[in-house]
Amino acid sequence: MGRPVVTTPGEIEQAAFRLFAAAGFEGTTMAAIAAEVGVGQRTLFRYYPSKNDIPWGQFDQTLDSFRQILDGTPEDVSLIDAIQQAVLRFNEYDPDAQPPHRDRMRLILRTPALQAHSVLRYADWRAVIATYVARRRGLAVDDLFPQTVAQVSLSLALTAYDAWLDHPETSLAALLDDAMGCLRDYVTAD
Amino acid sequence: MGRPVVTTPGEIEQAAFRLFAAAGFEGTTMAAIAAEVGVGQRTLFRYYPSKNDIPWGQFDQTLDSFRQILDGTPEDVSLIDAIQQAVLRFNEYDPDAQPPHRDRMRLILRTPALQAHSVLRYADWRAVIATYVARRRGLAVDDLFPQTVAQVSLSLALTAYDAWLDHPETSLAALLDDAMGCLRDYVTAD
DNA sequence: CACATTAATGGCAGTCAGTGCCAGAAAGAA
DNA sequence: TTCTTTCTGGCACTGACTGCCATTAATGTG
Structure with missing residues (x-):
C-alpha cells in the first residue's frame, strides 16, 4: 500500500540515455533528466544516488549471478580457466542486446567522470x-595472491571491453581470450 | 615582473594534509584549506584544479622521469624485467621520505573519492x-598487447601499494616482486 | 462511508565544488 | 611617475546532492 511510484529505474535510464546521446553526459543536467521523465528532481535522487550511477542502470543485482557462476564451476577446472570462463559467461548478451550494451559501455569507458x-x-x-x-x-581474501588475481582479471576485462568498442566486428569473448593470450605472452616470453 | 605569488603548491599541500589528518578528506572544505593557507578560495583553484588533485601534490612532472627510466633501459633486458625494474626505480624513495609518502598513498588509495x-x-x-x-x-599503442601490459602493470603496482599500507615492515620493492610472482603463479599453474 | 495508516512525491532551502568575470594590488621597466 | 605585467581575491552563478517536511494517493479498518 501507500502512494504508488511515478516512475521506474528503467524509465529514468532510458530518458537519461536519450539526453546523453543528444548533449553528452556532462552536458546533461539532473534537472533536464527530471524534466524529461516528468518527475521532481528530488525524486530522481531516490532512484539513483548520483548522476554517475545512471549509466550503470540496475547492474548491482547481477553481481550475485557472477558469484553463482564462479561457485558453480567444477573444482577440477583450473583457477585461471574458471575465472576466464566466468567472466566470459557473465558478459554474454543476446545478439539483439549487444548494440545498446555497447553504447552503455562506450559511455562508461570513454567519459572521464564515469571512468x-x-x-x-x-x-x-x-x-x-x-x-x-x-x-x-x-588463503585470506586480503592476501596478495587473491588481490593480485582480482586486479589482473579486472585489467583484462577492461582492456578487452575497450578494444571491443573500436572493433565491433570482433566478439567480446574473442577479445577476452586475446587479452589473456597477451598476458601469457608477456609473462612467459624470455 | 608582475605581482609576486602569495603561496606555493607545496605550502597548500602541507596545509591541506594538516586538515585532512584532523577532519578527513571529505570533512575538509576548500574554504577551510584556503583559510588555513591564508589565501583566497579563488586563488586555491589556480594552484590545484580540484580538491582531488591536492593529495597528489606535484606528481605530474615525474612522469617524464618514468619515461626516461624506461627509455634508458638496455634493450637486451626482457620486456617484463624492463618494466618491473622501471616501476621499482620510479617508486624508490629515501627511507626518510617514506612515512609521508605512505600517508599520502594511504589517503589516495583508501579514500573513495580519490580512488x-x-x-x-x-x-x-x-x-x-x-x-x-x-x-x-x-606495434601500435592502441594494439591489444601494449594496452594489456600497461593495464596489468598498473594492477600489480596498485596491489603492491595497497599491501604496503598494511605491511609497513615489508619494502614496496619486495611487494612488487611478490605481486609479479603471484601473477606468474596464476598464469603458469596447471 | 469516514478515517487512520502507509509510502511515495516534490518543493525549498542550504552545502560544497568549481567557473567566469573583473577590479585592484604589487612588482619591475620605461 | 607612469606603464605594463602578472597575480590576487571578491562576487555571482551553475550544478550535484542532502535534509526537512508538507502533500498526495493508495490500502486497511470500523
Whole structure:
C-alpha cells in the first residue's frame, strides 16, 4: 500500500540515455533528466544516488549471478580457466542486446567522470573474484595472491571491453581470450 | 615582473594534509584549506584544479622521469624485467621520505573519492608503458598487447601499494616482486 | 462511508565544488 | 611617475546532492 511510484529505474535510464546521446553526459543536467521523465528532481535522487550511477542502470543485482557462476564451476577446472570462463559467461548478451550494451559501455569507458566513478563499482566485482580465489587456495581474501588475481582479471576485462568498442566486428569473448593470450605472452616470453 | 605569488603548491599541500589528518578528506572544505593557507578560495583553484588533485601534490612532472627510466633501459633486458625494474626505480624513495609518502598513498588509495579520481592520472602512467611496449614490439599503442601490459602493470603496482599500507615492515620493492610472482603463479599453474 | 495508516512525491532551502568575470594590488621597466 | 605585467581575491552563478517536511494517493479498518 501507500502512494504508488511515478516512475521506474528503467524509465529514468532510458530518458537519461536519450539526453546523453543528444548533449553528452556532462552536458546533461539532473534537472533536464527530471524534466524529461516528468518527475521532481528530488525524486530522481531516490532512484539513483548520483548522476554517475545512471549509466550503470540496475547492474548491482547481477553481481550475485557472477558469484553463482564462479561457485558453480567444477573444482577440477583450473583457477585461471574458471575465472576466464566466468567472466566470459557473465558478459554474454543476446545478439539483439549487444548494440545498446555497447553504447552503455562506450559511455562508461570513454567519459572521464564515469571512468573515475566506476572504479568504486569494480571494487565489488574484484571482491567477488578475490573471495573465490581465496576459498579455492585456502588463503585470506586480503592476501596478495587473491588481490593480485582480482586486479589482473579486472585489467583484462577492461582492456578487452575497450578494444571491443573500436572493433565491433570482433566478439567480446574473442577479445577476452586475446587479452589473456597477451598476458601469457608477456609473462612467459624470455 | 608582475605581482609576486602569495603561496606555493607545496605550502597548500602541507596545509591541506594538516586538515585532512584532523577532519578527513571529505570533512575538509576548500574554504577551510584556503583559510588555513591564508589565501583566497579563488586563488586555491589556480594552484590545484580540484580538491582531488591536492593529495597528489606535484606528481605530474615525474612522469617524464618514468619515461626516461624506461627509455634508458638496455634493450637486451626482457620486456617484463624492463618494466618491473622501471616501476621499482620510479617508486624508490629515501627511507626518510617514506612515512609521508605512505600517508599520502594511504589517503589516495583508501579514500573513495580519490580512488575514483586517480584513475584519470593512472591513464597517463599507463600511456607511458603502452608507448614503450609498442615501440619495443613494433606495434601500435592502441594494439591489444601494449594496452594489456600497461593495464596489468598498473594492477600489480596498485596491489603492491595497497599491501604496503598494511605491511609497513615489508619494502614496496619486495611487494612488487611478490605481486609479479603471484601473477606468474596464476598464469603458469596447471 | 469516514478515517487512520502507509509510502511515495516534490518543493525549498542550504552545502560544497568549481567557473567566469573583473577590479585592484604589487612588482619591475620605461 | 607612469606603464605594463602578472597575480590576487571578491562576487555571482551553475550544478550535484542532502535534509526537512508538507502533500498526495493508495490500502486497511470500523
